[in-house]
Amino acid sequence: MATDIMLTVNGGQHRLAVDVRTTLLDALRERLDLTGSKKGCDLGQCGACTVLMDGRRVLSCLTLAVAAQGAEVTTIEGLAGEHDPLHPMQQAFLEQDAYQCGYCTPGQIISAIACVKEGHANSADEIREYMSGNLCRCAAYPKIVAAVQQAKPLMKGR
Amino acid sequence: MRPFAYEQAGDSSAALRMTANRGASAQYLAGGTNLLDLMKIGVAKPVALVDIGPLRADHASISVDADGLHLGALVRMAEAAEHPDVLRDYPVIAQSLQLAASQQLRNMATLGGNVLQRTRCNYFRDPSWHACNKRDPGTGCAAMDGVNRRLAVLGTSAHCIAHYPGDFANALAALGAEVTLLSPEGTTRRILFEELHRLPGDTPHQETNLHPGELILGFHVPAGPWTRRSLYLKIRDRESYDFAQASAAVALAVVDGTIQQARIGLGGVATKPWRSHAAEAVLQGQRLDEALAHAAAEAAFRDAVTHGENAFKPELGRRTLMRALLQAATMEIQPNA
Ligand SMILES: Cc1cc2nc3c(=O)[nH]c(=O)nc-3n(C[C@H](O)[C@H](O)[C@H](O)COP(=O)(O)OP(=O)(O)OC[C@H]3O[C@@H](n4cnc5c(N)ncnc54)[C@H](O)[C@@H]3O)c2cc1C
Ligand code: SF4
Ligand code: FES
Ligand code: FES
Numbered sequence: 193m194a195t196d197i198m199l200t201v202n203g204g205q206h207r208l209a210v211d212v213r214t215t216l217l218d219a220l221r222e223r224l225d226l227t228g229s230k231k232g233c234d235l236g237q238c239g240a241c242t243v244l245m246d247g248r249r250v251l252s253c254l255t256l257a258v259a260a261q262g263a264e265v266t267t268i269e270g271l272a273g274e275h276d277p278l279h280p281m282q283q284a285f286l287e288q289d290a291y292q293c294g295y296c297t298p299g300q301i302i303s304a305i306a307c308v309k310e311g312h313a314n315s316a317d318e319i320r321e322y323m324s325g326n327l328c329r330c331a332a333y334p335k336i337v338a339a340v341q342q343a344k345p346l347m348k349g350r
Numbered sequence: 351m352r353p354f355a356y357e358q359a360g361d362s363s364a365a366l367r368m369t370a371n372r373g374a375s376a377q378y379l380a381g382g383t384n385l386l387d388l389m390k391i392g393v394a395k396p397v398a399l400v401d402i403g404p405l406r407a408d409h410a411s412i413s414v415d416a417d418g419l420h421l422g423a424l425v426r427m428a429e430a431a432e433h434p435d436v437l438r439d440y441p442v443i444a445q446s447l448q449l450a451a452s453q454q455l456r457n458m459a460t461l462g463g464n465v466l467q468r469t470r471c472n473y474f475r476d477p478s479w480h481a482c483n484k485r486d487p488g489t490g491c492a493a494m495d496g497v498n499r500r501l502a503v504l505g506t507s508a509h510c511i512a513h514y515p516g517d518f519a520n521a522l523a524a525l526g527a528e529v530t531l532l533s534p535e536g537t538t539r540r541i542l543f544e545e546l547h548r549l550p551g552d553t554p555h556q557e558t559n560l561h562p563g564e565l566i567l568g569f570h571v572p573a574g575p576w577t578r579r580s581l582y583l584k585i586r587d588r589e590s591y592d593f594a595q596a597s598a599a600v601a602l603a604v605v606d607g608t609i610q611q612a613r614i615g616l617g618g619v620a621t622k623p624w625r626s627h628a629a630e631a632v633l634q635g636q637r638l639d640e641a642l643a644h645a646a647a648e649a650a651f652r653d654a655v656t657h658g659e660n661a662f663k664p665e666l667g668r669r670t671l672m673r674a675l676l677q678a679a680t681m682e683i684q685p686n687a
Contacts, residue, residue: 195356212356215386235387239454248428248457254386255458258356259379259401303454312453324590325452 197261201226202270208257216260217241217252220267228268228298232327239326242299243267249306268298271305280346281305284339292330300326304340305347313344351389355398362409362565365402366534369563372398378565379403380424380463383455388468392477393485402565409567414439419571423462427518431456438684440571442580442599446521449584452591462566465519465529465546465623466558469512470593472497483509484554494657500595503654503663505621510554511657512621514547519623521582521599524615526625527571534563543569547622557622575603576611578683583674584617585666594618596667598674602638609633616650619667626650629671638679643672 199206199216201224208223217234220226220243232240234253241253244266252260271279278286281301291297303326307313312322319340320333328336355372356379359365369376377396379385380403388394402424409422414435421430430436431447451459473479473492481490491510493501502513522529527543547558560566571577580601586592599615612633616624629650636642647668654664 211353213351213353235390236383236455239452242454249454250458251383251454254381254383256356256379256382256386256401259358259382259403307453310453321590322453325454 195258197258199224199257199260199265200263201265202267203264210257212256212258214257215253216243216255216257216265219257219260220252220265226267226269230295230298232296232299237327238296238299239303240296240299242303242326244302244306247306247309249303266302268302271301279305280350281308281339281343284343284346285336288335288339288342290335290339291328291332296326296328296330300328300336304336304343307340308344308347313340316341352395354389354396356401357398358401358404360404361407362402362405362532362567363536365400365405365565366532366536366563368398368400370534372400374562376400376563381426381455381459382463383451383459384463384467388475391475393468393475412436416573417570418573419443419569419577421461421569421571423460423566423568425461427451427456427459427461427464428453430461438578440525440577440580442521442524442577442582442601443518443571445582446517446584446597446599449582450517461518461569464516465522465543465566467516468557470515471501471512474512484512484550484557487553487555497659498657499659500593500618501657501660502621503619503656503660503667504616504624504651505549506655506657507550507552507554507621509552510550510621511660512550512554513618514620514622514624515593515618516623517582517584517594517597517617519543519547520597520615520617522569522571522615523623523625524599524613525571525574525577525580525601526613527569529569530567531560532565532567533561538567540570544623544625550621574601574611574613576601576613579604579678579681580613581674581678581681583670583677585670596663596670598667598671600671600674600678602633602675602678604638604679607637609636609638612646614646614650614671616667616671619651619654619663626671628652633675638675640672640676643675644668646675647671 230240232238376398481492597617601613629646
């Protein structure tokens, strides 16, 4: 069943005709060419598809695009404009070398930003616990924790 | 995913009407974290989804009063897990939610959907297996002599040994919570949460006593002198972001070292959210020490039945309950107001 929807993504409005079965992840990747959010498992298990909806981190693979209408969706592409400096969390991932293949990274960075904003980045243990929904097959975990710790003080006021 | 129709319900009466119009295989969509998963893997095949997200306007409040804790069905797991009143007065509830799933899932999933999540039995979740009485009644049970390490040892039947995988529901069962239901005819009823889920018996596909189209509106956890001295201990294969192999929800009312009342729930080991009245009876009126905790744990698992791979579970469950009891006894708390 096709239906017309309106999505608000990274500050822009997008009118789309989609099959109601379309997930937010597929709408972002296949229709809006926002391929930063990744499809790892498509079953809510890996966190690669993490995006922000009204500031909350959620899994776009278990969100129907129709049900995402009315919410402000933020993806990795929306963190910094093409000519702007990177978001402190992106910069910290670069500097800490917090990845190998990079497949999980967009989800890690979005999740990490929310982790700091929620107030769940007060210790390495707390970061590990609240980042546990983002799996990394390359096991870059120690460097991811270091990146979150580096970016946290730089995110004040953002 | 099979095609389905999608409608958004503005309020509870619209939700009931839309579901009734669509017939038996219409389903409510809350956070979608279990239902969409099951649709993708071909286990759930609803013809229509009625999105109850907008019911948040009326059914997403959290409040604590002299009567107890009131939780709307559309409250998100993360909201209840981090609510200061819940953390202070009902730590077992907050912990059962905080130790479940991941923050992304807790931001999406609702309490109503959480209690209705389906088993993680591998054969149930993989339709390429023919034999699963829960998925296809009368086909048998592949798990009986198969991969059943995660499956239940309490409340099982000859037809199904699937575990109830959730955490929050065990805390609700332990604390004697009630659930408020709205029928398609528009009448509400309140039942004991312990009576919401059914034992598998010879109809494992019928998991709850909900009437067709009935909507969960919220939960009420009665106040009591045991709620502050309460905790949820969850033992998993990995340290975070995993379902329980065994868990214990315990709440104790202790006066001068004597347990006046105990409330005990168990997770990861049973076919439904589990309250152990047997363990509670052992504890009542006694002073807690290791021997008493052991006796309570023995009572809780007296009727356990294992099936090969899950033979370790009664012992893991006993140790989990013992540790939870000893930990609860030493908690520093402000006495209940
Ligand atoms: C990777 C992963 C790990 C997880 N780990 C855990 C864990 O460790 N512990 C744990 O407890 N859970 C865990 N979960 C399960 C998760 O908590 C549930 O999927 C979630 O709570 C379901 O809530 P929902 O709102 O998304 O429900 P939905 O998926 O929207 O709905 C589930 C079912 O409930 C019905 N329903 C929903 N709301 C109502 C209502 N108000 N009235 C009547 N019917 C309703 C729906 O029709 C559907 O049949 C995990 C899930 C995933 C994917
Ligand atoms: S244990 Fe239950 S859910 Fe699992 S295969 Fe057997 S009947 Fe199916
Ligand atoms: S792709 Fe969404 S959690 Fe894995
Ligand atoms: S960097 Fe490769 S999966 Fe995380």
